[in-house]
Amino acid sequence: MEAMDAQAMRRHNVALVMELIARDAPVSRVELARRTGLTKATVSSLVAELTGAELVRDLGPEPGRAPGRPAGRLVLDPYGPVALGLQFGSGHIAGVILDLSGRPLARRLRRFDVAAGGAPDGVRAARPVLRQLFDEATTAGRLVAGVGVAVGGTVSHGLVSALPLGWHGVDLRGLVAAELRALDLHGLDVLVAGEVACAALAEYQAGAARDWLYLGGEEVIGLAPLNPAASLAGDLGHVPVRRRGEPCPCGGRGCLDRYAGRPAMAAAAGLADAGVTRLLAGEEPLAVRVREQDPGALRALHRASEALADALIGVRALLAPETIVLGGRLAGLGEAFRHAVVGRLGSGLTVRLSRLGPDAAVRGAAGRVIARVVADPLAWIEG
Numbered sequence: 163m164e165a166m167d168a169q170a171m172r173r174h175n176v177a178l179v180m181e182l183i184a185r186d187a188p189v190s191r192v193e194l195a196r197r198t199g200l201t202k203a204t205v206s207s208l209v210a211e212l213t214g215a216e217l218v219r220d221l222g223p224e225p226g227r228a229p230g231r232p233a234g235r236l237v238l239d240p241y242g243p244v245a246l247g248l249q250f251g252s253g254h255i256a257g258v259i260l261d262l263s264g265r266p267l268a269r270r271l272r273r274f275d276v277a278a279g280g281a282p283d284g285v286r287a288a289r290p291v292l293r294q295l296f297d298e299a300t301t302a303g304r305l306v307a308g309v310g311v312a313v314g315g316t317v318s319h320g321l322v323s324a325l326p327l328g329w330h331g332v333d334l335r336g337l338v339a340a341e342l343r344a345l346d347l348h349g350l351d352v353l354v355a356g357e358v359a360c361a362a363l364a365e366y367q368a369g370a371a372r373d374w375l376y377l378g379g380e381e382v383i384g385l386a387p388l389n390p391a392a393s394l395a396g397d398l399g400h401v402p403v404r405r406r407g408e409p410c411p412c413g414g415r416g417c418l419d420r421y422a423g424r425p426a427m428a429a430a431a432g433l434a435d436a437g438v439t440r441l442l443a444g445e446e447p448l449a450v451r452v453r454e455q456d457p458g459a460l461r462a463l464h465r466a467s468e469a470l471a472d473a474l475i476g477v478r479a480l481l482a483p484e485t486i487v488l489g490g491r492l493a494g495l496g497e498a499f500r501h502a503v504v505g506r507l508g509s510g511l512t513v514r515l516s517r518l519g520p521d522a523a524v525r526g527a528a529g530r531v532i533a534r535v536v537a538d539p540l541a542w543i544e545g
């Protein structure tokens with residue numbers, strides 16, 4: 163075998179082992195050898211490389227295990243490098259530090275009217291959040307593997323368009339990288355994605371199946387596969403569901419967002435306050451009214467559920483998903499909303515409510531950094 167081939171093979175195998183540990187932790191070397199088909203000696207050597215770089219930790223034999231042949235339990239190293247997540251919402255900037263196992267070590271939330279100014283102002287407002295997160299990471303003696311950024315919009319050719327923020331064709335990656343340089347932080351990866359794609363990844367990393375679809379969002383309504391290898395994320399909120407329906411700020415007509423979006427649902431329920439993201443407010447006014455069985459709120463819920471189910475007709479025809487996870491703000495509407503959507507959709511499709519909270523997108527943003535380290539650990543080790 164050529165030297166290059168051996169190197170490429172090692173890169174592949176170390177990623178394979180890392181991925182299995184990420185997915186199935188805690189797991190033993192014997193188990194890894196069985197699942198990968200590699201020899202135990204090869205697995206031990208790959209694991210040694212990962213533990214040496216503090217990407218994987220051996221918890222040792224299970225307490226109480228009979229002596230003899232102790233089986234180490236391998237996990238992603240909770241004391242290894244960390245990932246930073248940042249999220250831009252219309253009224254806030256959220257930040258989080260995750261360890262490799264996905265556990266939050268610190269959170270920051272800054273109220274800021276991101277939608278009021280342009281993108282440069284909004285991103286500059288993230289500087290104190292970034293500084294605090296980096297200070298926390300440094301104080302804890304952690305290396306930062308990168309910064310993931312979630313935004314309530316879509317990313318196309320590296321440029322962000324976010325209707326709730328009034329952003330069009332924004333080089334968000336470049337703006338965040340400039341903020342990092344202003345903080346004297348150099349050479350860090352910045353990964354930008356829509357909040358829906360990020361929340362879908364958070365769902366996957368929390369244990370949901372790879373072939374499920376995620377539907378939801380806090381600021382927008384989007385659709386994304388849970389599979390971290392897929393980069394597709396659809397802006398379902400601006401799929402037309404009503405012919406000659408209400409005009410939409412996107413330029414379209416009868417968009418789903420006009421029936422199931424936060425302001426539209428609040429207006430339909432007769433609420434003066436449309437509410438803000440649950441990160442700031444906890445529960446939305448509409449969700450509270452739904453629980454109280456307020457007739458106006460229930461009408462708005464049913465109108466939204468019908469529009470959403472209608473938008474899913476095309477999705478079903480195109481992607482034939484078996485299971486959809488309803489997340490974000492729509493999950494906050496609870497079992498009543500899920501039930502209404504299922505009732506309209508009919509059988510053949512399972513709809514589940516996400517168990518993640520309103521921080522799913524910011525955690526998923528940091529999760530993308532972790533996913534990148536897991537997918538190519540040698541790049542981190544060699545970098």
Ligand SMILES: [Zn+2]
Binds near residue numbers: 412413417419
């Ligand atoms: Zn629209």
